[in-house]
Amino acid sequence: MAAEGTPDSRRKDSAELRFGRAPGALPLLGHAVELLRRPLAFMESLTAHGDLVEIRLGPRPAFVLAHPDLAHRVLTDFRTFDRTGAVYDRSRAALGSGLATSTYEDHRRQRLIMQPAFRHEHLRGYVEVMRQEIAEAMTRWRDAGQVDLVEEVFTLTNAVSLKALFSSSVGARDAEELREAFDLFLRGIYARAALPLVGRIPSPANRRYARALSRWRSIVARLIEGYRHDVGGRDDLMAKLVAARDDEQQAMSDEELSDQVAVLLLAGGETTSASVLWTLHLLANHPGVLAALRAETGAVLGGEVAGWEHLRRLDLTARAVREAMRLYPPAWILPRTCVREVVLAGHTLPAGSMVVFSPYVLHRRADLYPEPHTFDPDRWLPAEDGGAPHRASYLPFGAGATKCVGEDFGTAEAALIVATIVEFWDLSALAGTPVSPAARAVLVPRSLPVRLTPRR
Template sequence: MTLPAEPPLPDPPRYGHAPGAWPLVGHLPRLVLRPLHFLDSLPGHGDVVRVRMGTRTVHVVSHPALVRRVFTDRRTFDRSGVLYEKVRALLGNGLATCPNAEHRAQRLALQPAFHPSLLDRYTAVMAAETRALTARWRPGAVVDVTEEAFRLTTAVAVRALFSAGITPHAAEELREALEVLLRGLYTRVVAPAVDRIPSPARRRYRGALARWRTGVAALVAAYRAGGTDHGDALSLLLGVRDEHGRGLSDAELGDQAATLVLAGAETTSSVVAWALRLLADHPDAAARLRGELDAVLAGRPVTPADLPRLPYTADVVRETLRLYPPAWAITRTTIRGTELAGTPLPPGSIVICCLYLLHRRRELFPEPALFAPDRWASGGVPRDAWLPFGTGAGKCVGDAFGTAEATLALAAITSRWTLTPVTRRPPRPVPRLVLSPGPQPMRLTARTPGAATPVDPGPGARGV
């Protein structure tokens, strides 16, 4: 496939202002009502654009060189500020939420849990959990694909973290608690008042928090009593010592576990859900994917060993991460004076690296709104054009984990099922902590590998 050549990036990068701010509320109404439409308009005003969210000013960055600078200049751009403080207050201080000053020690402690040699163990869990999920599916039934993908990734996260000594019942209890916590987290970050008003939702959230804490505490106690290294994330965390020889307390262990799952579960589930929707809307890409899966798997279930032989499946995941990066907007706060695109920023300025915009810059990706997995086979992408996992010292520690999980799930589902959206409406992306496609009811049709997929009129929506 040949896509048209792209124009060059502005050099030097330009600073601009988003027009149309309202008194007091700024651009909030536009962000709330048509978030992606508003975001898409920003690069037209500059590579760094000043946006007003209520009384706060933020600087939205979409130029690759500047995105890299914000990610890597950690003495200027810190993981602090209101958003991080709220998430820390709700879920705890772990690797994904700690300020830069604590980051190195935490990263060194957790990195071994993501060593490539452990990936085989995790991928076996992923393959088993995907099989368990689809075993519940029945032909003709309608499932919410977004919910199903979330169920899968929370289950994988719990089993990968606590591989040993957890019964299926305890794992399911923890998974359910997590689901409620992660769903409730965003509401509490944007509207803390919800926690002050008694309601069934608040009861559910508090109940889930208590169950999560008790469940993790019981596991920690069992691991401590057993004294065995199970080689999983919790065992590694139990072995962590600071410079005074002090280990993590039970509460700190719970925080690390919760923030790991926070960082890993909804991000990965959103990739799976988006990919299934994109494939339903692009039958040619879906047919090509099934062709690859049928040829490689010949009707048997996918296993982790198949991953290197599924290049098109991997490209579908890559292209989905480009169009809908789950971590679509990453915030930093300046801790000393600096400048961006020639504009001075005092300490305390809020900078947002918008990966959603970066990945759709037409200077970097020809026909950027087009879902074209082929673009990955036909050559590399410019430096820093595709950063769904961030970059620098805080780059996603679970990138290989998340990619393997999404690829295996997509292969297992697509080789055996055809999913047809029940509504013709295009998805309405929900940019919250993660860029989710929102509820996506789809009808399930079982498919025999190798057989041509029956043509379904589908929702008709081909755009993205």
Template sequence: MTPRAPAAWPLVGHLPRFGRDPLRFLRSLPVHGELVEVRLPGRRVFVLCHPEAARRALADGRTFDRTGPLFDRVRADMGNGLATCPYAEHRRQRLLLRPAFHRERLDHYAVVMREEAEALLGRWRHGQVIDVVAAMFGLTVSVAVRTLFSARADAATTAALRRCLDVYLRGSYTRTLLPLSAALPTPANRRFERALAQWRHYVRQIIAEARRRPTEGPDLLSALLEARDDAQSGLSEEELADQIAVLVLAGAETTSAALSWTWHLLAAHPRAEAELHAEVDSGRRDPAALEHTHRVVKESLRLYPPAWAIPRTITQETVLAGHRLPAGATLVFSPYVLHHRPDLFPGPERFRPERWLPGAMDQPARAAFLPFGAGPTRCIGESFALTETTVALTAIAAHWRLLPLPGRPVRPAARSVLAPRTLPMRLALRGTAVSSGP
């Protein structure tokens, strides 16, 4: 029999514990087994707590698929893109998108990333207090829109797309956890539907303009328009819109969360911050050469993986980790669970970039580090995201320190993506004193 998480309530199961503090609840599961059953209203849920079982499940997209009511709702909202499509469509979609993420394109995208970071810095003022979550989200949306659309989206359109995304992110987690709530005629649901309609309108306008007036710039949209599958068939208008929606959502939301957590962690660990500044000041511009910066990013992703819980539907009765699982149940892969196992990462709650020094970590721990997933559905934008995070960190750290505000605790918001609820910090030009007061 599959181990069950204790202390389920009648009727609602573990929903109160999960809803009150999902991260604490998830951290409590590995002591019960490699695979632990969680009770939620109307569904059976099994959480993967061991990296080997997680890798086996993620390698079998046919048995553990993105199907069922949960994914039907996600696709209805944001489209049938690479990160949301079922197994039957995944290979074709990945083949079509692969050219957009070739290395030679990534070099061009890195230039855009640095330009957008420097444009953000031009709006900052010494001593100013900013919400880092909002600032990093604005930056990554701008990068996503520019790398996707080149010069096709003006400032007003970019701002409108950002507003639509913000509404979507606020509502999607609630609609996923409580699917029946989506049918209620609440103001929040009406805002959600309006935002999706506006998003689709703007994206279709941009696609139509791209077809009328192709550009020579190597943006993602150009690559998608040129993409062909094995049968030399391209993406339809609806498929294009769906891919763009998912790419912007994934590219902006997850990377902004990673950046926000990294600034929070650096501010609390002056030695790691000083090493980052020294590396930035060394003059190395190639993101691949910034070894300490990479270790900082990895440790941030270990502590706070943006994609913290990834569901799959079990399509047929199967055996995993020695337990028989029923068809129709939900399997949850959680990088957060794996990254916080003390047997794999001693002192798992501590920020220690030196974990990632060569030879400092054994193979089981390295195999458990899965912030971008694994198997055929491993994130196609992994290199893009790591490059963007590194470029943004170094561009900002070359000039600024981000200082925490006393008495303002930072709490995680485990919604669609794991990000700080809010992260107010004071900007300080490096080498310049600034008051730490409110």
């Protein structure tokens, strides 16, 4: 596939890509009901109508990017497609203006400050934090029997994120309150995006949402204040961020630090747990792949908790995680706003139009991924010519300047957790408990109840 910005890429956009409209919009509501009731099936159906597909969010149009050429153009042209509009206004009201929600004007400075904390030379130290928390979880699970892996894995990845961020500064009670606040946010923000009136109703759910976010801000502000007064020789992420400076030698304010904490906990806790959960679910339903992966973990780990020295040798594990993120990308839907008039797929979008990027849609195109609904980690084996297959159409972390800064952190953590769980446990799904996606801000299983049987 041609790179973004080449003449061939522009020719495809202007001459070959198709514009279409989704049928079935209701008066006043548009496709909002479909997006709330069956969002994944609805989104996947859009490729039948074109490469750029107009849907309706209430009375307003939105344009879904159903082709990777269009997705790359939108994600890499921040000056034309910005993170503005009502959806991001509501996200910033809850999470602040961190890397995941900031506009073009703020993003470049934040990225320059944040990037050094995620350089590869720091990954080994973060992996040691992961290993310690994974080991504690394996011990805690020893007598668990029947558990919901959604709760257990989110607790684990959230603990890793908090420990990497704050070392030993966060107590158990604060950690639990932060986890609960984030869970409420993630449950609420998708509904507020699809149907804005939901957030204006004075309901008990909305009051709980407001209280949780208030408590969240209070705890994080107290933690940041502690670092301002005494870093104490700590070498965690927060210490690096407090010490970081932009190209004008300016540090981040307390408000900016709080916003980045929200982003890092969202990415490190919820999105990583989603990757782990979908990988385990898919492995449980593909016993041949599970047997091969178990042979790999037996040879590499030999009964140990996975750590830095094992990471490079967990090849099938990494491919299984990658394939799970193709089928179930955690950040499955993201909007942008056209800040000036633009032509996509031969159709003129006026300034102010919303465009919607969905890796879930792109990753399930049969012309890009043969047998797209099949879980096949071998599709990620190196191509014969040495190239990376599907590189341009695989976008679970986004692309361009806003590509996830913690990609290496998240993929390493997911691989370590999956490998260790497979090595230590047999997971038996409970009869009569189908696993279905909960399409909220992050795509996770609603629940994943299993019986744990120790293997070692």
